[in-house]
Amino acid sequence: MSGLANVWARELVARKRNSGTTPYSGYQTGHNLGYWLTAAGALDTPEADSFFKSLVRQALPDGAWVEVYNPDGEPVPIYGRINRLRPWESGINYEAILRYLTGLQLAPRGRWCLDAHLPSEWTHLQVSNLHAAGACFDLEIERNAGWTLRLAITVEGGENVPPLASEVRFVPLAEEAGPLPRIAAVGPQVPKTTRLLVLTKDGKCRETIRLDKRFRKFRRSETAVWDIAMPFNIADLRKALLDGKRLRVAYLFLDDGVRDADRRTFKDAGFWESEDLKQLFADYEAAGGQVVDANSLEIAPAVGVLHLRLLIVLYTNTFTWKMSDADIANFHQEIAEWISWMDEVAGDRVQLEPDFLQIDRWLPPLQSGPQGGGIYWMGWSDVADDLERRGIPRNFYDSFAVFWAWDRNARKDAHQAYGGAAQGPSDDVQLLGEPNRMSYFGAAVLKDLPDITSKIALHEYLHDIDAMLAVSGHPDWFFSPDDMAKLMDLLLSEQPGAFEVLGYSDSAMKELAEKEAKREASFPWRTQLIYYRWMLERTPKAHFLRVFPHLGYVAPRSRRRLLYHHFILPEGEKAYQIAFDRADAAKLRLTPITLLDKERDKEHVNLERSVWAGAIEPAQEVLRTYAEAELAAPEKTEIVLGAPEQQVQVALHRTGVDASPPVAGATVKGELGEQALEFAEKTDGVYAASLPDLPKREMKLTISATAPALTISPIVVLVHSRPIWSLSLPKKLAAPMCQPKRFDFTIADPSPDAKFTLDAQVVPFENDLTRALTRDGFMGKLAGEPKLLTVGFGNRYSLTLPALPAGTHTLKLRVTREVAGSKVRLVHEFPIEVSSDSVEFVVDRDE
Incomplete structure (x- = not known):
């Protein structure tokens, strides 16, 4: 302990405790406070008393401590759970508490010392069964006047145990520790050859900085990388970047995610928003330094294209339709058409890497994304559990495209809310990953229109690309695929005659756009493809590359030979692979299902190459099955x-x-x-x-x-x-408004031994107008509570309603049923419509 005392000055101990394990983070492991208590007690700092109380408060009711606490001292989950059975943290903390209260510890030269402490509210403490130098003893501590402590030691064991006093000399720690020097903080260092300092959270910086034409040729010795979770402060960062006012490092790169205030970065908002950091950045830029992040990279277009990992999910069986093998094969052909078009038009900017997951479980209405009123659509939260249960890894896929079998003619109450709809990337989309890290779209595979799946997929994925560019710092550059009519003038100004290949003049397209805006007409699919091509081609390649590191990765463009990289399928299902030329089809020994005829629908884009499809044999490297x-x-x-x-x-x-x-x-x-x-x-x-x-x-x-x-x-x-019983109320009563009205009703029960106790209440209709009229005396309050009477024999009752003003009210009947000592209670609620000449109970059947 004297060694610890020579390292930590009193001020540093207090500061470290107040800011957590690492500067600017309140997160800490469960035993940290025990360490601070031990150090503060040995140094007799005034903070020790508060450390002790905080440590006791952090303990769970069962007397244990967990692995990690948040800045509020509350347990937080690690890897999805709160780790509670922790002998490591709990053992250290119990030793810290005992050492603080008694001060019992080994001193230099084989001696022991007692340096007891009592919390401020305590006056007395007894501790039994302490051990030192082979002796067992009890310790009693009392606080005397003047806040001095009296120690009384009782040695146990009789004559066979040497008296503790003859073997052990108790000395105060101050005699051994000496003066406490102030030690300067030691932070991470940068070599003198450094031209680029990188602050990173997850190591993606290695791929990110390679995109910038300024950094690509830097030697390894010219780049220093600091993990943002390292224990450094703003003074350390200033020392690394500047030598006084002179520049030491030319570039500071802030990798994606370093500004996240969480237990991984160990830098909270106070670090990034501090005036000291703002001043440092100002001084650094004044000296000629440049602060760079993913949005300010100077992209070198030759580095490659943006690759996005895409998981395509197909639910083959819903309450409306179960897809056949032929339906599933056609679905894969539609996916191939969508991906092929993206390759042809935007392959020099972005390349999709599809994997395929098939889910055969039956989806009932409640799990098909009910939106209410017989309308359905499955969002990301509807599918998250299914994907996780089938082993889809977290933070791996950049995009999810989910489809489900749907027959809109199977039931009158089975309509789709949208042809398709896209979500994210955004703060509120967290499908198997962090916010802003993945996109999603969902769409039905319609039984009566199987050949529009590729159209819907293309349209919705363009929405996803729009959102990707927005989160990467280009919210206004990429257009919405829904705005074709609104943007027709701009398109034709940049590409006059763009639609003449389809037989449409510019004036005809402008006229069609006006009708489409009024919902009097719609654009043919081939004209939409020209609009989508224009959207993609006018977006600079550098903007796509900036989507990384938010999503995807950057690598050279590859020739697409097969559609899917990997399959995840239920046991016993076929894996349908798509090959894009005969050579690859023959190499895979595919049994052709069909040669896609791109002329089958004049509205589809015509591709120069043929597409072969077939069922592949299971291969461990590409196919994973689940039972x-x-x-x-x-x-x-x-x-x-x-x-x-x-x-x-x-x-x-x-x-x-x-x-x-x-x-x-x-x-x-x-x-x-x-x-x-x-x-x-x-x-x-x-x-x-x-x-x-x-x-x-x-x-x-x-x-x-x-x-x-x-x-x-x-x-x-x-x-x-x-309820097992039923109430029979009249449907309508003829009665003047605002007059009491009596009526009879019965309770029917299958058991002759059932006894009922009832009471009633009317809750009046209220709004601003009725409250104002009541306040001003134009409308009276309810004239008393309802009155219940038992009438004749059996379970027949009479109820007198109070005077009710016109409007909607609620009659509440509290019913208690008792049979053989067993009671069941229930409140029946009946809406009442009161008009000028009647009182109507709004009930569909006997209650």
Whole structure:
């Protein structure tokens, strides 16, 4: 400890604790505060008391500490979980607490010392079973007047244990430590040959700086790289960049992500927003230095093209349609057409690298992206769990294109919200990665229009490219694919006669654009392709390259020989590969499905090369399969309040194999609101859970299952609860407005032993007008509460409504049913429409 005292000055200990492990970060590991407490106690700093209290507060109720805490002292997850069982942090912290309170530690020359501390609110402390020099003893500490401490030592063990006093001399630490020197902070260094200093978070700088024509020829000795998480401060950075007012390093490059205030960078907003840093940058630029980031690179176009990793996902089976092998083959042909067009038009700027994932599980309505009113569309959050369960890695793909089988004629309530729609990259899209790091679009594969998939994919991916350029610093350069009519004049001013190859004059296109803007006409597909080509070709290649390092990577353009790089498929499914010439098709020994005829649809773009498709043999380097099982349960389950114990059942069976065998021994769980349900196996592959009493409404029950070596997606079941009894209310009462009205109703119950207790309340309709009229005396308040009376025999009741003003009100009947000592309570709510001559109960059936 005396060695530690000679390294850390008192001020430095306090400063390090207040700012976390590293300057400008409040994140710290669970044992850091124990270290600070030990050091502060040994140095007798005034901060030690607060360190002790903070350390105790951080402990969990079970008396342990976790691995990492955030700046507020709260546990944070590491790799998706909070690591709680931590003997490392907990052991260090308990030793720190004991050492601070007792001061018991080994002193130089084999001696021991006691340097006790009591927290400010404490006056007395007893510690038992302390060990030193082979002796076991108890220690009692009391605070005397004048804030001095009295120590009393009791040695245990009788005559066989040497008296502690004869073996051990207790000395204060100050006798051994000597003076505490102020040590200057030592930060990272830069060699004298450095011309470029890089601050990086994840090492992408190696690829990024290669894009800049100023840095490409720098030798390794001329580039220094600092990890942003290194323990340096602004003074260290100033020393590296400047020698007084003279420039030492010509360029400072801020890699993508270094400004993120998180536990990876260990630099919070206070670092980047500090006046000291702003002044440093001003002094650095005044001396001739240049601060560069991804948006200010001077791109050398010859370095290559932007490569984007793309995962294409196909759901083959929804509640509207299950695709056949021929349908799936046609889908791949459509994808090939989209990718081929991108290669032909923009391959010198951007190149897509598709992988393919097929998901065969059945999608019920609740998991097909319901938007309400029989309208569906699947966004990124609808598919995230499925992708993660099938082993799709995080932070790998730059784009996701998700398609699902859809027959819009199968049901009247199965409409698509959009032909397709794109999301991200943006702050609110986090599909298997960080915000602003991936794009998404989703679209239905329509059974009645299978040949428009490539058109939708091209249109939506142009939206994705638009967003990519926006997050990389060029929000206004790339146009929206939806703005063809609005931009027609600009297009024709830059490319007069652009549509004459299709037989359209400039004036005809302007006229068509006016009609399209009024939704009186639409552009033919071939004219849209000319607009899309113009959008891509007028965007400088350098802008595409700037998308990296936000997304993708930069490399030389490669000749596309095959469509897909990798496949992820359910067991037993064929992998359909697309080859772009006969030689590659023959090399792969593809059995041709069809030779795509690009003349089949005059609206499609004509490609010079032929496209061959076929089923490939499984190859470990390109094909990964997964075994899948599927949960099956009714879409809706009804429970009856007051009935004997009720259950929900679910079956689990294998898919992709003959006979779909049941899966036994799985772990099945459910989430119903805030309640967790445990399913027990009744028979092979059939699991059941008891349902609790629920409020009278519909709730979503999410059921999930796990089994070894199987991929199982959760399902959602609607649970509707209703009472075992029913209420019979009149539909309409003739009554003057604002007059009390009495009516009779009955409660029917299958059990003759059921007894009911009721009370009633009317909640009045309110808005600004009724409140003003009531305040000014033009409208009276409710004339009393409803009155309930039991009428005759059985469960017949009479209720007198108070005087109600015109409008919508709510009658609440609180019903308590008791049978054999068991009670069930429920509130029935009935909207009431009050007009000048009647009172109407808005009920569709007997409640």
